[in-house]
Amino acid sequence: MATPVNPTLERWRILVQGMVQGVGFRPFVYGLAVKLALGGFVYNDSAGVTIEVEGEPMALDAFKEALTTTIPPLAQINSLCIESLLPVGSASFVISHSLSTSQRLTLIAPDSATCDDCLGELFNPADRRFGYPFINCTNCGPRFTIVKDVPYDRDKTTMAGFTMCPSCQVEYNNPLDRRFHAQPNACPVCGPQLSLLDAGGLPITTDCPVEEAARQLARGTILSIKGLGGYHLACNALSTEAVSRLRRSKHREAKPFALMVADLATARQLCQVSEAEADLLQSRQRPVVLLDQKRLPTSPLASAVAPGYPTLGVMLPYTPLHHLLLKAVAEINGPKKPAVLVMTSGNLSDEPIAYEDSDALTRLANIAEGWLTHDRPIHMRCDDPVVRALAGGTQFIRRSRGYAPAPINLSFEFPVPLLACGGHLKNTFCLGKSQQAFVSHHIGDLENLETLGSYRAGIEHFERLFDITPQAVAYDLHPDYLATRYALELDVPYKIGVQHHHAHIASVMAEHGLTGPVIGLAADGTGYGPDGTIWGCEIMTASLADFERAGHLAYVPLPGGEMAVKQPWRMAAVYLSQVYGDSFLDLEIPFVRGLDQAKWKPLPRMIANGINSPRCSSLGRLFDGMAALLGVRSEAVYEAQAAIELEALAETETSLENKKDVYPFTIRPGQPFILDVFPLIEAIVMDLQRGVPVPRIARRFHLTVSELLVAACLQVKADTGLTTVALSGGVFQNRRLTQRLVERLEECGFQTYLNRCFPPNDGGLSLGQAAVAAARLRQ
Numbered sequence: 001m002a003t004p005v006n007p008t009l010e011r012w013r014i015l016v017q018g019m020v021q022g023v024g025f026r027p028f029v030y031g032l033a034v035k036l037a038l039g040g041f042v043y044n045d046s047a048g049v050t051i052e053v054e055g056e057p058m059a060l061d062a063f064k065e066a067l068t069t070t071i072p073p074l075a076q077i078n079s080l081c082i083e084s085l086l087p088v089g090s091a092s093f094v095i096s097h098s099l100s101t102s103q104r105l106t107l108i109a110p111d112s113a114t115c116d117d118c119l120g121e122l123f124n125p126a127d128r129r130f131g132y133p134f135i136n137c138t139n140c141g142p143r144f145t146i147v148k149d150v151p152y153d154r155d156k157t158t159m160a161g162f163t164m165c166p167s168c169q170v171e172y173n174n175p176l177d178r179r180f181h182a183q184p185n186a187c188p189v190c191g192p193q194l195s196l197l198d199a200g201g202l203p204i205t206t207d208c209p210v211e212e213a214a215r216q217l218a219r220g221t222i223l224s225i226k227g228l229g230g231y232h233l234a235c236n237a238l239s240t241e242a243v244s245r246l247r248r249s250k251h252r253e254a255k256p257f258a259l260m261v262a263d264l265a266t267a268r269q270l271c272q273v274s275e276a277e278a279d280l281l282q283s284r285q286r287p288v289v290l291l292d293q294k295r296l297p298t299s300p301l302a303s304a305v306a307p308g309y310p311t312l313g314v315m316l317p318y319t320p321l322h323h324l325l326l327k328a329v330a331e332i333n334g335p336k337k338p339a340v341l342v343m344t345s346g347n348l349s350d351e352p353i354a355y356e357d358s359d360a361l362t363r364l365a366n367i368a369e370g371w372l373t374h375d376r377p378i379h380m381r382c383d384d385p386v387v388r389a390l391a392g393g394t395q396f397i398r399r400s401r402g403y404a405p406a407p408i409n410l411s412f413e414f415p416v417p418l419l420a421c422g423g424h425l426k427n428t429f430c431l432g433k434s435q436q437a438f439v440s441h442h443i444g445d446l447e448n449l450e451t452l453g454s455y456r457a458g459i460e461h462f463e464r465l466f467d468i469t470p471q472a473v474a475y476d477l478h479p480d481y482l483a484t485r486y487a488l489e490l491d492v493p494y495k496i497g498v499q500h501h502h503a504h505i506a507s508v509m510a511e512h513g514l515t516g517p518v519i520g521l522a523a524d525g526t527g528y529g530p531d532g533t534i535w536g537c538e539i540m541t542a543s544l545a546d547f548e549r550a551g552h553l554a555y556v557p558l559p560g561g562e563m564a565v566k567q568p569w570r571m572a573a574v575y576l577s578q579v580y581g582d583s584f585l586d587l588e589i590p591f592v593r594g595l596d597q598a599k600w601k602p603l604p605r606m607i608a609n610g611i612n613s614p615r616c617s618s619l620g621r622l623f624d625g626m627a628a629l630l631g632v633r634s635e636a637v638y639e640a641q642a643a644i645e646l647e648a649l650a651e652t653e654t655s656l657e658n659k660k661d662v663y664p665f666t667i668r669p670g671q672p673f674i675l676d677v678f679p680l681i682e683a684i685v686m687d688l689q690r691g692v693p694v695p696r697i698a699r700r701f702h703l704t705v706s707e708l709l710v711a712a713c714l715q716v717k718a719d720t721g722l723t724t725v726a727l728s729g730g731v732f733q734n735r736r737l738t739q740r741l742v743e744r745l746e747e748c749g750f751q752t753y754l755n756r757c758f759p760p761n762d763g764g765l766s767l768g769q770a771a772v773a774a775a776r777l778r779q
Contacts, residue, residue, distance in 0.1 A: 009087040010057055011040070016067070017048040019076035019107045019406065021152040024138030025049055026095050027180040028072050036063055039090030044098040044151045046467070048107075054090045073139055073284070074109050078409060078436075095175055098151045108147050108465055110402050111228045111382070113286040113318035115140035117178060122320050123327075128167070133210065133321035134192045134376065136185065137178045140284070144405055144441075145229045145380050146184065150465055154183040158377040165190035184376075192376035194321070199369045201361045210321070213372045214328035217341065222246050224346055224360060224368035228319055229382025229401045229441075230353035231346030231360045233367060234260075238333075243302040243342060249367040251349045254637045256306035258288045258313040258384065262326040262339035267314050269338050270294060270301065276389040285402030286318035290388040300338055310648050313386060315343070318402075325372075345383055352444055352454040355381035380461060381454065382441045390735055391742045396759040397733060398426070404441035405462065408757060408767070411435075411513035412544075415777040416494070419459065419470035420769035421483040423500070423762035425639065427451075429459055429483075430766035431468045432774065437510070438466055439758060439767050446482040455483070474498050474773035476765065478528035496773040500527030500765070501538040502547045504728035507768030509544055512753050516543030518724045519550075519716045519750075521709055523731035524761070525565065525620030525640065534558060536618025536729075537675065539712045541720060544775035550716050551673040553622065555615040559603040564621065568642040569634040571625030573600055574607075579681045589688040591629050619705070619731050622677065626701050629684065630694050640730065647734050650698035663704040667711060675712060680704055702734075706741040710748060717750075725750045728768075730761040 016025070021044050029042045029051055038055035053063060068077060114122070118135045121127040129135045136142070149156040164172055168187050171179040179185045186192060196209035206212040213223055220242040222235045233250065235242040237259055247253065261267050264278060271291035273281070280289045290311045293299070306312055317323045330339035345353045346364055354360040355378040361371070382404065386397040413435050420430040427443040440458050444451050463469065472494035475487035488495065498506075504527075505520030520542040522535075529535040537553035556574050564570040572591055576584035582604075585592060607613045620643060627642035628634045632649055636642050664679040680701070687697050713725055725745055732738045732754070745752045758764035 006087070006089075008056060009054055009089075010060055011052065011054040011085040011087045011090075012060060013083045013085055014051040014053065014064075014067070015048060015081045016051065016077055016079075017107075018078035019074065019109050020049045021108070021150070022138070022143055022183060023074035023109050024072040024178070024180070024182075025075050027138065027175045027177070028075070029067075030093060030095055030175040032063060032066050033093040038063060039093055041090075041094045041096045043096035044153070046099075046151055052085065052090075053093070054087050073115075074112055076107070076406070078107075095181075098153050107407065108150065108152065108405055109143040110285070110404060110406055111143050111145055112140045112284045112402065114320050114323060115284075118320065119323065122323060129187055131210075131324065132188050132191070133194050133319070133324055134184070134186055134374070135320045136182060138180065138182045139178065141182070141184050142228050142376075145378050145382050145401070146376070147465070148379050152183060157183050158379050159184050159186070162186055162191055162376075192374050194372070194374050197371040197373060201365075201371065204370075209372060210324045211328050213370075214325060214332055216370055217329060218332045222249070222367060222369045224364050224371045224373075225321075225325075225343075226357075226360070226371075226373040226378075227322075229378060229380070230355035231364065232343045233346050233364065234344075235342045237301050237305055237340040237342045238337060240302040240304065243304040246342065246344070246367070247304055250344070252344070254307060254641060256309050256311075256313060257342045257344045258315060258386075259305065260315050260317060260322065260326065260341050260343040262330050263316065266338045266340065267291065267316070270299075270340070271312055271314060274389060280387055280389065280394065281314065281316050285385060286316055287385040287387045287402065288313040288315045290386065290397070301340065305342065308645060308648065310651055315384065321372075321374075343384075350445060350447055350451075352451050353381050353383050380441075380458070385442075388735070391739050391754065393754070393756050395733070396755065396757070396763070397761070398442045399428070399439070399758055399763060400442040405438055405465070407436040407438045408511065409435055410437055410510060410771075411515070412771075412774060412778070414770075414774045416471035417468045418472045418474065418770055418773055418777075419468075419487075419490075420474040420766040420773060421476070421487040422766035422769070423476050424478065424481040424483060426759065426761050426763040427455060427483060428763050428766045429455065429462075430770045431459075431462050431466060431470070432770045433466070433468050437767055437770055438462055438468075442763060452482055456486070472496060472773060472777060474769035476500055476503070476528065476769070477530065494773075494777060496776055498769045498772045499530060499547070501535055501540070501729065502542060502772060503765045503768030504760070505540065505542045505547070505726050505768065506544055506771040507758060507764040508726040508728050508753050508755055509542070510767055510771035511755060511757050514724070514726070514753065517541050517720075517722060518726045518753075519713050519720075519722050520547065521713070521725060521727045522729045523619040523709075524729035525618055525731075526616075534614050534616035534618060536616060536620055537622070538617070539672075539709075539716060541716065541722065542726070544771050545779055549672045550719070551667070551675060551712050553617040553619055553675045554668075554677065555617050556621075557607045557613040558616045558618075558621065559606050559613045561612050561614060565624070565636070565639070567635050568624035568628040569595065570603065571621050572628035573603070575622075575625050575629070575681050576685075577604065579678045587685060587689075589685060590631055591688075594631075623731070623734075626684070626698075630688075630697060632694075632698075640733075643731075643734065646698055647702070647736055649695050650702050650736055653693070653695040653699040655696060657699065657703065661700045661703050662707050663700055665704065665708050665711075667715060673712075673715060675708055677708070702736050703740065706737055706744055709741055710744045713745060713750060714748060723750050724753070726753045728755055728760045728764065732760045
């Protein structure tokens with residue numbers, strides 16, 4: 001005869017969706033249920049985590065409350081659905097095996113930096129994982145980069161080939177252990193192993209690969225080091241010869257190298273570190289943080305680390321291997337030398353980061369002089385993220401490891417599953433369904449087959465992980481972008497082209513839950529305009545579905561197209577010729593005296609005949625031209641180099657700033673109105689002729705551009721009454737300009753929004769494209 005069920009008991013089925021797999025959520029649920037004397041079970045499935053729990057009503061209410069207020073550090077709950085069931089008399093609580101279902105709604109956690117508990121064990125000589133470079137638990141370690149499929153179980157990760165030893169299996173099976181169902185769980189007996197290889201890729205016999213690697217780095221060797229999402233190229237940042245050799249071998253002539261330092265104290269030896277920046281450095285994502293260098297009498301760093309830059313890109317160790325290596329370097333260097341390594345992506349310039357062992361050994365053979373590697377495969381390459389503290393918040397330069405593939409929850413729903421293909425440079429893609437957008441890790445510039453292959457593989461992986469089969473695709477209007485061509489080849493019912501700068505503004509709106517209309521300021525180097533010109537300084541009124549161009553920077557020719565981007569002197573000469581005509585060659589200023597007139601001579605004919613000289617309204621090209629005009633840089637090695645160096649020059653000006661420093665400009669009325677900077681050019685030429693210090697002119701230029709954009713917003717406000725402004729585009733990575741502009745807009749009564757979760761550069765385009773496409777589909 002069946003035992004009667006207590007009539008006061010209740011039973012609930014709870015479906016939890018969000019970041020709830022691989023983050024210690026089931027053991028948390030188990031411990032909570034046991035503590036409250038509840039019966040039932042919990043298991044992972046492709047939809048998330050399912051819980052059936054039975055007990056007294058007060059205990060169930062306490063259980064529900066704790067589910068949302070005391071969850072594990074890596075967990076994130078997006079929805080929690082409760083259904084009442086008939087009690088069955090469950091007396092105990094168990095963790096059941098995972099189930100696969102047809103619908104996949106679970107999320108995959110990003111990779112996370114080593115937690116304090118694991119670090120304590122790593123450096124504890126009495127612990128069985130002492131010095132083990134792959135220590136991890138449910139609160140830290142690899143996730144996204146090792147996952148092949150869902151649900152998140154060991155056999156669906158790259159740890160499938162490592163069978164746990166009895167000790168690890170006991171931890172894995174114990175619901176109250178920190179390593180319960182930690183899929184990467186391992187130890188020196190059963191887990192991945194480290195190896196040190198010589199320049200030819202042959203193993204080096206050593207008792208401690210980490211210590212030997214540290215000695216090699218100290219001697220100036222360039223090592224390729226396998227990390228979470230790919231290989232780094234590392235060298236001693238204090239060695240001028242090693243850093244210079246790495247630059248030559250990697251074909252990275254000028255762009256700064258990222259640094260990894262032993263700890264926050266070391267970062268503070270080299271840089272000014274605010275409280276907000278310290279929080280970013282120590283966050284579980286461990287991004288590269290752009291910091292202002294300290295002005296030291298003599299810097300311990302090699303000058304080739306960041307030549308001519310006032311900032312350094314600094315990160316703290318984020319894997320156990322990094323912690324061990326930096327500790328070993330610190331012990332070799334002693335107290336008088338900081339432990340600092342260059343840690344740059346393992347690739348040649350413009351190629352994707354190497355992440356497969358065989359590919360790394362081949363592609364990096366002419367750069368690396370040794371390899372510190374291991375046998376845990378990486379499934380998905382993932383670069384280091386780059387951020388900075390700006391205008392009271394965080395600004396992403398690159399969003400990748402530690403952040404992807406976490407979705408953003410939106411204020412609207414996608415009518416159908418959707419793929420947004422992103423842009424050409426700094427590419428990301430975005431998949432959307434329901435109220436979530438999954439923006440990918442950083443893919444890079446789609447300028448070669450290797451990166452295009454990485455792009456295609458990434459889309460397929462996200463579609464499989466998140467069970468998204470796109471029925472619509474959004475793409476940039478530029479017909480020659482590889483991402484656009486990819487989109488147009490897809491067999492889907494809906495194909496939606498999105499103007500480049502509208503996508504920039506929509507990315508801000510999507511982040512902040514704005515539906516519009518807003519005043520949009522989109523400023524960058526290049527974006528395809530619907531009129532066939534190149535846009536790049538656009539003032540618009542925008543909703544998610546549509547926009548109207550209210551104003552723009554006056555058009556000037558772009559002689560040679562892409563060559564004008566690589567040779568900023570062309571833009572300086574064009575602006576001078578637009579203002580002064582051919583007589584600009586008679587100006588007594590350093591730029592004209594140094595101009596190679598043989599190179600300039602054919603360009604006016606090209607412009608007059610419309611040969612490869614598209615009209616552009618790009619603020620990025622104006623910055624380039626001013627950099628060349630002031631003698632900062634006439635030819636650029638990488639995108640935006642001239643503008644970045646112009647900002648750095650402006651930062652060196654120490655005199656007090658005042659309103660009289662604003663150069664003249666005009667706004668020509670019309671629909672759209674025109675921002676005319678020709679008076680600014682004339683004023684700068686006069687300053688050059690008078691011998692005004694170039695840093696002061698650079699600062700005045702930045703101040704003037706901010707006032708020009710404020711004036712444009714005031715014009716739109718007068719016409720429309722709008723007071724909400726969204727700023728986006730690569731130009732707003734200029735800290736001096738953006739901070740000043742935000743301050744002035746707020747002084748003028750505007751509410752200003754910036755990208756905070758995604759980059760303002762083209763790394764955020766895919767989110768904006770997805771938001772625009774969803775709005776148009778809803779219409």
